[in-house]
Amino acid sequence: MHFSNIILFAAAATAWTVPEGTTNGVYSVSVNHLGEEVHEKIAELKHPDDIKTPVRSAKFRRQGLSGANHISCFNDNLDPQDTDAANKNIDDQCGAGGDLASGKTQNGRDFYGVSGDVVAYVCNLSASPGTCYSSERVDSSSKITDQCGKYQSGEDVVPDRQLTYGYRTKDAKFCTRGTNGK
Numbered sequence: 572m573h574f575s576n577i578i579l580f581a582a583a584a585t586a587w588t589v590p591e592g593t594t595n596g597v598y599s600v601s602v603n604h605l606g607e608e609v610h611e612k613i614a615e616l617k618h619p620d621d622i623k624t625p626v627r628s629a630k631f632r633r634q635g636l637s638g639a640n641h642i643s644c645f646n647d648n649l650d651p652q653d654t655d656a657a658n659k660n661i662d663d664q665c666g667a668g669g670d671l672a673s674g675k676t677q678n679g680r681d682f683y684g685v686s687g688d689v690v691a692y693v694c695n696l697s698a699s700p701g702t703c704y705s706s707e708r709v710d711s712s713s714k715i716t717d718q719c720g721k722y723q724s725g726e727d728v729v730p731d732r733q734l735t736y737g738y739r740t741k742d743a744k745f746c747t748r749g750t751n752g753k
Contacts, residue, residue: 586744587681589690593741597660599680600746616660616686640711641728644719647740649689651722654738657691658712660684661736662705665693681746690739692726694746697733711736 587600587608595616603609661684682703683692693708695701711727715737719725726737726745739745 586747587683587692588744589683589685589741593685595685595687597664597682597684599682601680613682614660614664616656616684617663618656639730640714641730642714642718643726643728643737644715645724645726645739645743646719647724647743649722649724649738649740650687653687653689654691654722656686657684657689658708658738660686661691661693661703661708665703665705665708683745685741688741690741690743690745692735692737692739692745694735694737694748695733696728696735696746696748701732701734703734703736707732707734708736712738 587610590610593610594612596612597614597616598610599613600608600610661682664682664684681692681694683690693703695703707729711729714727715725716723724737724739724743726735726739728735735746737745
């Protein structure tokens with residue numbers, strides 16, 4: 572299977588945007604040592620029915636979100652099937668402990684899933700490698716739905732874990748952080 576890298580200059584970037592022409596799938600995105608944005612397709616989009624709920628292991632035990640969460644609502648009506656598919660594919664990537672580390676960046680990688688006009692994402696806002704969990708993503712989506720409404724765009728910044736989980740329209744900026752994406 573051939574996956575392509577898309578490199579964009581990110582000197583002034585403070586958030587990611589899905590590059591035009593990006594097809595459905597799961598991507599990692601980071602800033603390389605030259606300050607360029609690198610979007611890499613890491614998996615084809617799976618049908619949500621084909622994604623199994625990961626088994627929680629003792630090694631990667633996270634029961635759910637802890638601490639304060641900061642929910643932001645963006646007031647976009649999202650397609651239910653696309654939203655579910657994009658989120659389930661992030662679940663599949665994170666599983667019972669998905670690695671957000673990368674030797675190419677200061678922050679590690681961020682993941683996003685594209686389905687139709689929806690992007691779901693997990694962002695590592697830490698200065699060190701991190702781990703995402705499907706159970707956290709599910710908890711975050713529940714909090715977003717409670718505060719923003721069903722299939723309304725939103726994100727959950729989880730300060731104690733320095734992560735953001737969310738979903739928006741594909742043309743929106745996401746994973747907002749400081750200068751140069753760091």
